[in-house]
Amino acid sequence: MYDNKTLVSVVIPNYNSSKTILLCLEALISQTHKELEIIVVDDGSTDGCLGLIEPFHVTILSTGNNAGPSKARNMGAMAAKGEVIFFLDSDVALFTDAIENTLIAFNQNSALGSVCGIYDKVPLIRDSIVEDYRSLQAYHWRKSSEGIVTPGFFSLGAVKRYVFHEIGGFNESLRDSEDAEYGHRLSQHYQLLLTSTVMGRHDDDDSVRVIMSKLFKRARTRIPLYMRRGKPMQGFETPARALALGFAALTLLTLPLSTLHWGFLALTVFWLCVFIALDGSQYVFVAKERGLRFLIFFTSVHLLVSATACAGLCKGLIDWCIDPAFRRGGVSA
Numbered sequence: 001m002y003d004n005k006t007l008v009s010v011v012i013p014n015y016n017s018s019k020t021i022l023l024c025l026e027a028l029i030s031q032t033h034k035e036l037e038i039i040v041v042d043d044g045s046t047d048g049c050l051g052l053i054e055p056f057h058v059t060i061l062s063t064g065n066n067a068g069p070s071k072a073r074n075m076g077a078m079a080a081k082g083e084v085i086f087f088l089d090s091d092v093a094l095f096t097d098a099i100e101n102t103l104i105a106f107n108q109n110s111a112l113g114s115v116c117g118i119y120d121k122v123p124l125i126r127d128s129i130v131e132d133y134r135s136l137q138a139y140h141w142r143k144s145s146e147g148i149v150t151p152g153f154f155s156l157g158a159v160k161r162y163v164f165h166e167i168g169g170f171n172e173s174l175r176d177s178e179d180a181e182y183g184h185r186l187s188q189h190y191q192l193l194l195t196s197t198v199m200g201r202h203d204d205d206d207s208v209r210v211i212m213s214k215l216f217k218r219a220r221t222r223i224p225l226y227m228r229r230g231k232p233m234q235g236f237e238t239p240a241r242a243l244a245l246g247f248a249a250l251t252l253l254t255l256p257l258s259t260l261h262w263g264f265l266a267l268t269v270f271w272l273c274v275f276i277a278l279d280g281s282q283y284v285f286v287a288k289e290r291g292l293r294f295l296i297f298f299t300s301v302h303l304l305v306s307a308t309a310c311a312g313l314c315k316g317l318i319d320w321c322i323d324p325a326f327r328r329g330g331v332s333a
Contacts, residue, residue, distance in 0.1 A: 002103040008084045008158075009037040010099075011076030013069045017090035018049040020203050023124060025056050027093035027200070033100040037082050040090075041072040070170035070178045073154065077164055085164055089155035093124055094200040101197040102158045113167075113190025114183065116149075116157035117198030118142035121289070127206035132290070133301045134204040134211060140285050142194060145236035149194045151225075152183025156200050163190055176214070177221040184225050187234075208301060212308040219245075219312030223320050224327060244278040245313065247271050248306035275303065 010028060014021065028038055038058040042050060044066035053060060061079060063071050069089075077085050084106070086099060098117060105115045121139035123131045142153070154170075157179070167189065170182050183192050205211050222237075251271040257264040276283055276299065287295045319326040 001107050002083065004033065004100075005035055006033075006084065006103060007035045007037055007082040008033065008086050008099055008103070009039060009076075009080030009082030009161075010086045010088050011073055011080060012038070012040045012088050012090050013043055013072030013076070014040050014045060014049065014053070014090045015043040015066060015072075016045050016047040016049060018047045018052060020091040020093075020124065021049050021052055023093045024088070024090050025053070025058070027096070028088075029056075030096050031094065031099050032097050033103065035082075036099070037080065039076040039079055041076040043067060043069070043072045068172065068175040068178075070172045070174055074169035074172065077159075077161075077169065080161065083161050084158050085161055086158040087154040087156070088200075089202075091124065091203040092119070092156050092200040094156065094198075095120075098156070098198045098200060099158075101195075105193055105195060105197065106158075106160070109191065109193065111191045112160075112193050113163040113186050114152060114157060114159045114192040115198060116153040116183070116192065116194050117200060118146075118153070118194065118196050119156075119202040119204075120199055122201060124201035124203040129294075129297065130208055130211070130301065131204050131206045132294070133298050135202070136286055136289060136298070137282070137302060138202075138204070140282050141236040141241075143196055144281065145238075146194055146196055148191050148234070149236075150184045150187040150192065150234045151180035151237070152186065152192060153194065154179040154182065155202070156198065157183075158198075159186070174221060176217040177225065180218075180222065181225055184228070208304065211305055215305055215309045216312035216315075219309040220316035220319065223313065223316030227320060227327070240278045242313075244275050245306045245310035247275040247278065248303050249310040251275055251303060252307045272303070275306070 028036060040053055040058050041061045041063060043063045061075055063075060073087055102115045106112055119138050121136050123135045167186050170178050174181060186192055251268055254264055254268045258268045283295060286298050
């Protein structure tokens, strides 16, 4: 059983975090659970953020170059002394009870190997309306999927130390979907809980272009996970939401033709309606939170982002068919 004397090692992969690292560390200092070992693993930062970190009583390690979050997390975890390793991204500020609630969750279910949290619906730093879209979308998807899942969310997620050493580290060849891959691997042996009792505010992307680029890569690298044998993927990536990606692509493909003939217009509207209906609760949630005007903006951005993710899945399927290294779950050009 874990109690208020249990040492928790917080491992923070850090890369050019000068915008958020102070908020991240200050939130850790304010945790209701006080027995913390904070390990910051710098991943080749060039923005001077280390100067902001040094005044804090933390352990600072270095990967030596920009090797990606998997290597940084693995390095921090291997140095950790706590019974629980809490992985935390440098652009997340935890709610004050997040780590305490993590230990409570572990105590309530001995079958758990990992406890992961969700992002608040309010961004940590609001830079644009696009960040409002991303925060609400991520919050709803994860909130609606609370319970036992397979993908991990190790931007704010904990693993029992002995489980980490048993399962092995993150796949260092992956820079995208590495936490989903690790969670899926862990879930073959232990349960992974996704819970809103562990929450933090996240400084998400404020550019549609950046979101599209990231989700294309993540969707592509999900394919090896979907194709693996063993326990199937279970979480917010539901069959209905996966199907919605295809209808988003169909909507955008027929949209240019909708001005040529009413039949194309009707088809485009039909595809769009199906796209929305497949995740209807999301749009009801957004409308209640922000009203009709923002809902129109939200739907437009989500349509574009979803079509991009569909393209990423298609690219991943092609790579799966022709690239043996990609089938093994690694990364190829």
